[in-house]
Amino acid sequence: MPHAFEDRIAAYTERLEQKLDEALPLASTPPARLHEAMRYAVQGGGKRVRPLLVYATGECLGLDLSLLDAPAVAIELIHAFSLVHDDLPAMDDDDLRRGKPTVHKAYDEATAILAADALQPLAFSVLARVDGVSAAVRTRLVQLIANACGSTGMTGGQAIDLSAEGRTLSVADLEHMYALKTGALIHASVVAASLLQENLPQRDAAALDNFARAIGIAFQIKDDILDVEGETDVIGKPAGSDVAANKATYPALLGIEASRARCDELLRGALAQLECFGNRATPLDWLARYIVERGH
Ligand code: GRG
Numbered sequence: 001m002p003h004a005f006e007d008r009i010a011a012y013t014e015r016l017e018q019k020l021d022e023a024l025p026l027a028s029t030p031p032a033r034l035h036e037a038m039r040y041a042v043q044g045g046g047k048r049v050r051p052l053l054v055y056a057t058g059e060c061l062g063l064d065l066s067l068l069d070a071p072a073v074a075i076e077l078i079h080a081f082s083l084v085h086d087d088l089p090a091m092d093d094d095d096l097r098r099g100k101p102t103v104h105k106a107y108d109e110a111t112a113i114l115a116a117d118a119l120q121p122l123a124f125s126v127l128a129r130v131d132g133v134s135a136a137v138r139t140r141l142v143q144l145i146a147n148a149c150g151s152t153g154m155t156g157g158q159a160i161d162l163s164a165e166g167r168t169l170s171v172a173d174l175e176h177m178y179a180l181k182t183g184a185l186i187h188a189s190v191v192a193a194s195l196l197q198e199n200l201p202q203r204d205a206a207a208l209d210n211f212a213r214a215i216g217i218a219f220q221i222k223d224d225i226l227d228v229e230g231e232t233d234v235i236g237k238p239a240g241s242d243v244a245a246n247k248a249t250y251p252a253l254l255g256i257e258a259s260r261a262r263c264d265e266l267l268r269g270a271l272a273q274l275e276c277f278g279n280r281a282t283p284l285d286w287l288a289r290y291i292v293e294r295g296h
Helices: 005-023 032-042 049-060 065-087 109-128 135-149 154-164 171-195 202-229 250-254 256-273 275-293
Strands: none
Touching: 005 049, 005 065, 005 275, 032 065, 032 109, 049 065, 049 171, 049 202, 049 275, 065 109, 065 135, 065 154, 065 171, 109 135, 135 154, 135 171, 154 171, 171 202, 171 250, 202 250, 202 256, 202 275, 250 256, 256 275
């Protein structure tokens, strides 16, 4: 593999696409329209940041690549599922995602709901089959990811987000919502890989945990900044939709400059957590900077 993490990303994403393809039912398998919609939701787009975090953490801990595929695939399936729900008329009501019509636009609302419903159990089925780890680790992985997407994780964060439309949240409440809605799955991507290293010193586990929490919140603040400053054809979804929906966001509450400053502060805090890993953390360092500096 090439030396720089940036140059290995293509190989990792190609590997992930292959594993996602193997995990998804064939589009020709009945009910074909449902399976087609599931593939449409998952394939052909997306930065794949969460699976890359799984692989980068695995590199940091010297884990075998084959151990990382199942959590990487499962987390991306859950992420894809959440995007389908997030775009539905009852939620954010968006027509465009990853530069393509959203699933309910390309198919229909009922098919989109069912496709998302089927992606979630598929993720857990992939996790249940993870090879080369003890049953205890497999159970911890399932618990970690279930908690990250449940009512005290992503779903809870989405509920707070919807109820906050048109209201002013405190900065602490806003960051709590971000930590759940977006941060929980990003955090789980790093922690899933750390669970696979059974004798990981507590200090290293805590450093990865803190790193992951910080970049999870920074990811959502950057997403907010892009919603204000990005172009629709670059970010792949309608720009300005947060303002249009009267969403509680960091830029709406504190302005763009303060949002950028908070992102940088979170990045610095996250990078400081990686010091104990030395050069082995270069891939995580690269991804953390990418999250805060990306243009889409
Ligand atoms: C029941 C688990 C469950 C979910 C339903 C809809 C919902 C509750 C939660 C939505 C969570 C959500 C969509 C948060 C936004 C996170 C976010 C910034 C998504 C964009 O992620 P990127 O930029 O997208 O990684 P790509 O397209 O690159 O994969």
